[in-house]
Every structure is written in C-alpha cells, then in structure tokens.
Amino acid sequence: MHFNILKHELVPYFKVLSREEVEKLLSVYGISKGDLPKMVVTDPVSRAIGTREGDVVKIVRRSRTAGESVAYRLIVGTGMGDIRTLESDEED
C-alpha cells in the first residue's frame, strides 16, 4: 500500500466497535447483525483497519445536509463471488 487511503477526501472516518457496543447498537434499533448494511472483508478500507468477518464498523461521514451523519456496516465475506454471474437454470 503506497499511501493511507483513510486520508483520502472521499473516505470517511471508520471505527471498529467492541462486542458490547455492537450489542447495544442492535438492541437500540431492534435488529440483528444481518440487517445492517455491509462491507466486504476484502474492501480496501477493511484491509487497512484490519477487520475480520463479523466485525461491525461505525462510520462518521461528513454530510452536506446534516453536518455529520453516522452509519454502520457489518463486515461480510466474499461468499460465492458475484451471484449474478452464476448461470441460472436454462430451459430444458
């Protein structure tokens, strides 16, 4: 890595949440982990901050409308790759 992508203008602030923080987050919104928006584990940012599958990151974005806006992402594996490229069963 030639430079720190976390410093780029387009990349917001990331923070990994501890297990307690994650539980608190899930209970505040009444959701389960899988309902969160996701980020792939091979994502350049995920690689840079060293997150593993199952971690949850808190993202603080600069927002034109609200000044600051908080979002969360669940780190997710690459799974089967691009589902869209799997061949669907064709006609007999």
Next chain:
Amino acid sequence: MAKKDTMRALVRRGIDEETADKLAGHFTLSALKKASLEEVQRAGLSEDQASAVLHTLGRKIAAGQAAPEKSVDERQAVINEFTRIKGIGPSKAEALYEAGFRSLLELQLQPIEAIAEVKGIGRKYAAIIKNHLTPSREEAMKKFATIKGIGPSRTQKLWDAGYRSTLDLKVATEEELEEVVGSAATQIKEEVGDLDARDILAKVDTIPPPEIKESEERAALRQAIQAVLAKQDEYLPRSVVTQIIEKIAGKDIPQKKLTELVTRVVEEYNQALMDPLEACGIVGAQSIGEPGTQMTMRTFHYAGVAEINVTLGLPRLIEIVDARKSPSTPMMTVYLEGGYKVNRDMAKQIANKIEITRLINVAEVTTDLGTMTVIVTPHLKALERRDITIEDIEKKLKTVRRAKIKRVNDVIEVKPTEEVYKELQRINEEIKSIKIKGINGIKRAIIRKEKDEYVIFTEGSNFEEILALDGVDKTRTTTNDIYATYNVLGIEAARNAIIHEAYSTLQEQGLNVDIRHIMLVADTMTADGTVRPIGRQGISGEKSSVIARAAFEITVNHLLKAAKKGEVDQLRGVAENIIVGQPIKLGTGSVELSVDVSKMRKKGE
C-alpha cells in the same frame, strides 16, 4: 486549571456531569490522568465509577493517536523489546515507539500495512517483523494440536479459517470458534483464555474523526446544547446545532431560555422529519426521473477545459445508475502537492510522465527491404517537448523480441535475428505501437490553473497507478470511474463518488434535485458492500417476489421458471400488491387494526 474548565473537559470526554463535578473538585485534568484508582475513589466515587473514569480517560488518550507516554525507563524497555526482533535495530525500534506501538502484542495484532507505514520501516521490514512474530505453519499447527479436543482435522480447519497462533484464538470469541470447530470451542477457550483486542486493533490505523475547529465560546455553547438534548433524550444533527449557535453566539442566554430554545428547535425538527414507512424510494425515483425528462441527450465539450470530452446529461446519469464498470469517457482530476502544484514546469513534468507516448508519436518508422531493416528516425523536437531521450527509445526497443538494435547517429536500425520478411513485418508493427512513456490508459494530460494551483486533467483513467506517483496529492485526486474508486478506496468512497457524479451531472444541466434523493439511490446501490446496478442485473433482479420481477422485465421467463419450481410469492412488496389488488404495506397500509376482545364492553354494561 479552573474547576469549571476541568469539569467541561471531563464532560467533553464522555464523563457524566455529576461525576465530573465531583472529580473537578479534587483534580485537575492532568492530575486525574495520572491518578491511581484509590486516589480517584477518595474524591467520592465508587470503585466501579473510578475505574470507568480512568478507562474512559485512558481510551480517549489512545484515540487521540498519542499512546500513553510511559516514563523514560519504560520507553527504553519497550524499545529494547523491539530491538530483539531480528532485522530491527535501535533506530527502527524508536520509530515504532514514536508511531504509537507500545508492545510486541500490538505489533502482532496490527495489520502489516500499519507497520509498513511507520517512517523508516517499509514493506520489507514490516514483513520481517510479522514473520518473526507469527509462528510458522508447522509451529502453529503443532500448538493447536496440543489443545484437548483438537485433532488433525480440526487443526486444519482452524488454519483454513485464518487462525495463525494462540493469540488469534484468544482474540476470537467462543461463538466464532464454534463455527469452525464446533463443540471444541469451549475447550479452546478454557485453555487459551480471552483477549479483548478491540482497543489495540482500532488504535494506530484509524484516523480520529476530524475535529472541526471551533472557538472556545462556540464549543462551550455546543456543549451546553448537547447537555440539554441529552437530558431530554432527543437528537439534533450537527448542522442544526451549528445554526443555533450562529444565532445565539455573543449573546448571554440564561439556562432556562436556552432549554426552551432547544426544546422548540427539537419540536420543529421532529415535525420536519419524514414519517416512518413513507414511500421514500418512489419519491426519490420520481424526483430524479422527472428532471431527467428535461435533460438533453447531447454531449458537448467539458465546460472550461476546451479539449477533453466528457459524457454529460442523460447518458452519463444512465451510466452511473447502471453501475457500468467503466465510463465511456473516463477522466481523472489529478491534484498535485508541494512544489509541483505551484510551479508550471514541474507540473508539466508530471503531465509528460503520465501521458502515453508511443513511438510513432515521436519518430518515423520506415522499412528498408533491401537491407531487411526497420529504420527509426526520431523527431528531435518532439523528443525534446516530451522530455525523452534517444537512449530511452533504445532501451524500449530492446524489449522487442528476436531483434538486434543498432544506433547510427540519431537514427536507430532494427534488424530481425532471422532475416525473413515475416519477421520484418512483425517488428515493424510491434515497434510502431511501443509505449515509450506514460501510464496505461492516459490518453492525454492537460494542465490548468485552478484558483492558485496547477491541476492536471486527464483523458483516460488509471486510478491505481496515478496514486503511486510522487508529486500527486493522494488525498484529493479523483476519477469519474466509480468502479475504480470502489476498487482503490472502498465502498464508502464509491458511495460518495456516486453521489458526487450524479449530483454534478444534474447540476450541470441546470437541474436542482435535492441531494437526499440521490443519497438514497447511492445508499441503496452500495448497501451490500458492492456497487450494484439498479436494473435487472442488480437490485431489481434480486427481488424475491416473482410477480415484481415479471412485471419489471422478461415477463414470461420469470413466470415459467417460477411455475416449474412451484415458487411462492409472499406478496410483501409494492408491485405485487398493486397487481393483485391489495393495499401496499407502506404508509396507510403499514398499519393493521386489531381488537382486544377482553377489553370490549358487553352490550348493556
């Protein structure tokens, strides 16, 4: 430090007012940071409260990117510890300490990139450090096998899942381990124990949220407003709080009035919020689609930069929403740093470095059938303009296979090793398109002066390689290729890129669409971690409802396949309910009435 200041500082760090008040009566901020558990308790806190306070303070210090400074002896001890690693001498060990690393444990847990970033330590030494600290495959597997319940197959499973040492086992939770080795997880945890590494993992590499500089007075006002909000358990976004501060700055407002003010603002804000289950998707779609009908399908020159053509208007918007892997007119905006951005010649240097120059652009290539040679005659002026020498050309020509290069004055003769006509022809073709200088993909690089710096606009985009160049400002350079942004900077950056591109496309056409609609589209496209197109290859095609997909595109196929498989449509979405004739589950239809029979009064009672 005055007591009030200390209290404010503590509150700012996340300690509640009551405790902060107690502490401020006994300590100054710096004294508190160094205090022991007993000392803090003496101020009137319970043991739990005291340890919580110290924990918060300790954590805050770490988050401020300066690891707690140990005394001189301890610092030396840590540096000595680092020096023990083969390949790390005293200067590198110092560099590691200065960068914030305080133990071998941290070095083990941080990703290799974080270590490579430390000044004085590059990839090579980072790799050496990591190798030294991570056990080899045999060692690790042997260690795993010593745990009761882990046999050869489970050892393999642990390795495949990414666990490389007992440290990894410690950091993982029992649930995580269960997924890999099943019931043996309990045994592992018993033997290996737990290690909460969240603090260490997040410490060195994350950049703290940029603190917006505010005057003391404003920061204090913000504090006060936040305190009122906290008491009422309400929320106001940062920009609204800023607006309040704008209005009351400089005026002396008593606490009661402030509370009233904040309450009123909260009321207005809550009223302005969208209702839950409002059909924001369709509202957004129409808000973008309607002005879309006013967009022209023309393409004209990029306003300002006379030479570069960029797709504009409706075709560009379609490209963005379809998540095309590369735009039809890729373009990069390359910002420069340091001397390169103020000095036109230095900027030109970079422009020349990246613009692709092929041999035919600077030389004449002719074939002499008589002597079976290809003759390359460089135009000296062209070479000079692009800062290339004949030696450069020679070097590049040497890469041609099965050919002999000979320089005669200012002309280069190329002969095939096998003097056959076919070879001659091959060499001729290969030479003509040989790249002499530049980065793949960059067709043209143009320098323009924007405000008070020189900026390079390129026709063609190669995001990764550009960011590796010296002189390029790696924090501001962008491309209009969203996929490239996703690959290099990640999903959040891609989301921002989508918003920026779509918004400016609409703006450029003179259309004013509230950015929130576009933000919704961008959020939807990036929700699963990848950039998904809206169309049938993406979001619309991934709907679980058969009827919805059939109504969107390729009607008969979807219905046939579903019928064959015996699929069930849950009728949970909008399209299918409309088709079937039921109310949709948004807005009014989101609520169902029910009756509690036990509470019903009987007739006559």
